[in-house]
Amino acid sequence: MRNKYSVFSLIKNALSHHENWQRAWKDPAPKKEYDAVIVGGGGHGLATAYYLAKKHNMNNIAVVEKGWIGGGNTGRNTTIIRSNYLWDASAGLYDHALKIWEGLSQELNYNVMFSQRGVMNLAHNLQDVRDLKRRTHANRLNGIDAVYLNTEEVKKFCPIINTSPDIRYPVLGGTLQRRAGTARHDAVAWGYARGADAMGVDIIQNCEVKGIKRNGDSVEGIETTKGFIKTKKVGVVAAGHSSVIANMAGIRLPLESKPLQALVSEPVKPIIDTVVMSNAVHAYVSQSDKGELVIGAGTDDYVSYSQKGSHQIVEGTLNAILELYPIFSRMRMLRQWGGIVDICPDASPILSKTSIKGLYFNCGWGTGGFKATPGSGDLFAHTIANDEPHKLNAAFNLNRFVSGDLVDEHGAAAVAH
Amino acid sequence: MFLINCPYCGERDQQEFKAGGEAHIERPKQPTELSDDEWAEYLFMRKNIKGVQFERWNHAHGCRKWFNMVRDTSNDEIKAIYKMGEKPPSQ
Numbered sequence: 001m002r003n004k005y006s007v008f009s010l011i012k013n014a015l016s017h018h019e020n021w022q023r024a025w026k027d028p029a030p031k032k033e034y035d036a037v038i039v040g041g042g043g044h045g046l047a048t049a050y051y052l053a054k055k056h057n058m059n060n061i062a063v064v065e066k067g068w069i070g071g072g073n074t075g076r077n078t079t080i081i082r083s084n085y086l087w088d089a090s091a092g093l094y095d096h097a098l099k100i101w102e103g104l105s106q107e108l109n110y111n112v113m114f115s116q117r118g119v120m121n122l123a124h125n126l127q128d129v130r131d132l133k134r135r136t137h138a139n140r141l142n143g144i145d146a147v148y149l150n151t152e153e154v155k156k157f158c159p160i161i162n163t164s165p166d167i168r169y170p171v172l173g174g175t176l177q178r179r180a181g182t183a184r185h186d187a188v189a190w191g192y193a194r195g196a197d198a199m200g201v202d203i204i205q206n207c208e209v210k211g212i213k214r215n216g217d218s219v220e221g222i223e224t225t226k227g228f229i230k231t232k233k234v235g236v237v238a239a240g241h242s243s244v245i246a247n248m249a250g251i252r253l254p255l256e257s258k259p260l261q262a263l264v265s266e267p268v269k270p271i272i273d274t275v276v277m278s279n280a281v282h283a284y285v286s287q288s289d290k291g292e293l294v295i296g297a298g299t300d301d302y303v304s305y306s307q308k309g310s311h312q313i314v315e316g317t318l319n320a321i322l323e324l325y326p327i328f329s330r331m332r333m334l335r336q337w338g339g340i341v342d343i344c345p346d347a348s349p350i351l352s353k354t355s356i357k358g359l360y361f362n363c364g365w366g367t368g369g370f371k372a373t374p375g376s377g378d379l380f381a382h383t384i385a386n387d388e389p390h391k392l393n394a395a396f397n398l399n400r401f402v403s404g405d406l407v408d409e410h411g412a413a414a415v416a417h
Numbered sequence: 418m419f420l421i422n423c424p425y426c427g428e429r430d431q432q433e434f435k436a437g438g439e440a441h442i443e444r445p446k447q448p449t450e451l452s453d454d455e456w457a458e459y460l461f462m463r464k465n466i467k468g469v470q471f472e473r474w475n476h477a478h479g480c481r482k483w484f485n486m487v488r489d490t491s492n493d494e495i496k497a498i499y500k501m502g503e504k505p506p507s508q
Contacts (some may be wrong), residue, residue, distance in 0.1 A: 086494075117462070149435050209479055241467065243463070243464070244467050252462040253462065254461035254462050254463065255463065257461055257465055257467075257490075258440070301436045302488075303436075303439075303472070303492055304490050305467045306491060308493070310432070345460075345461050401460075401462075402456075
């Protein structure tokens with residue numbers, strides 16, 4: 001039985017110098033067989049396991065993770081959450097996630113620090129203005145809150161932005177989604193892990209998948225560094241390494257894995273109380289609760305698994321940041337890192353069955369998967385449990401690359417690629 | 418960031434180059450006879466290898482010529498560079 005976190009448990013544990021907190025999740029050895037195994041212990045994988053146990057009564061399942069949970073892209077993103085995507089299918093998918101975010105801390109009894117501070121997307125040329133107005137209209141038709149702001153309104157909402165008409169890429173306007181915001185990335189993984197573990201899910205860390213065992217067109221199990229695990233259902237949620245797992249199973253995916261960089265500054269007092277993104281000059285920034293500026297840079301154009309990106313990508317982003325926010329000119333950067341993102345040709349994810357029975361892929365989130373974590377887990381759990389997609393992820397099947405029914409979200413994906 | 422030895426210009430900064438994706442994907446000889454599955458395979462499916470991969474690169478801010486590269490994508494080490502039309506080196 002899992003103890004409930006509350007102000008009373010906090011006081012009680014303070015009296016014993018915080019030395020008697022219960023473990024948040026166990027550290028089990030893998031069993032010989034499970035009803036389903038999730039490959040990848042990031043936010044999406046842990047959420048999938050959580051909803052499989054909670055909504056589909058599949059408790060004899062495991063999550064295998066080659067490193068530690070939340071140590072991949074879950075710990076490397078810029079924690080932005082929004083749902084202002086253009087097409088109906090994407091609006092349904094991302095707003096489903098946003099609605100779960102709104103009650104997630106209560107549901108998990110774990111503070112994911114979801115903060116609806118708003119996300120503003122800037123326009124710097126006339127085409128940007130047209131595109132963003134179109135997207136605002138499309139959002140509102142889909143019931144997603146969105147407003148278009150002119151330059152003065154942008155300045156009023158975020159006074160530190162340089163809205164001078166003299167800069168190289170002047171701010172001509174922007175959109176605002178007030179329900180959007182940020183959350184604490186680690187807490188999401190830990191909260192789902194704790195919740196899944198309490199329902200009997202085995203979370204097995206330091207366990208790398210080495211092979212997928214097939215019997216003809218069905219899955220029989222997985223080979224791992226901790227031995228063979230028998231299972232009829234494998235859900236792969238391996239982000240940048242999805243193609244590596246697909247190659248083990250002998251199937252091909254329309255993915256390219258590329259480095260995406262981000263960086264944080266030294267912590268300072270509150271200066272920016274929202275998230276501002278700009279596709280055209282490629283700069284986006286928010287401020288963490290610790291006070292660090294969190295800045296997202298772009299992807300490199302070559303395939304790499306090295307978790308290192310090129311210096312000029314960071315330089316280009318910081319040039320844009322400095323022009324838009326001259327007040328940051330003397331900030332010092334503390335850390336810079338890269339994550340490997342799996343990019344689909346249409347900048348939309350894949351949550352799908354495959355040609356192999358019992359093998360499911362949740363991948364292709366590219367540069368913007370964090371925001372979808374709860375919805376992705378919920379819908380992927382549905383797909384695995386019923387062997388059929390939910391209506392919200394039906395459009396995001398692997399077959400769309402054959403039928404041509406692509407969901408082109410290059411405009412709404414914040415990182416150009 | 419790494420240095421790339423352009424077969425026409427010599428060693429230059431990676432910033433001058435544009436990656437062109439997986440190499441040796443052959444254009445269909447009979448496009449009109451391709452099935453939808455074969456089109457998907459040709460257009461979208463990629464090996465996306467973690468390890469030694471064959472790629473096309475373009476010296477976009479230099480001689481603007483295309484060439485091939487063998488690169489280890491796990492650590493970005495360049496193993497070989499050869500011109501278009503040449504046979505890929507055996508490993």
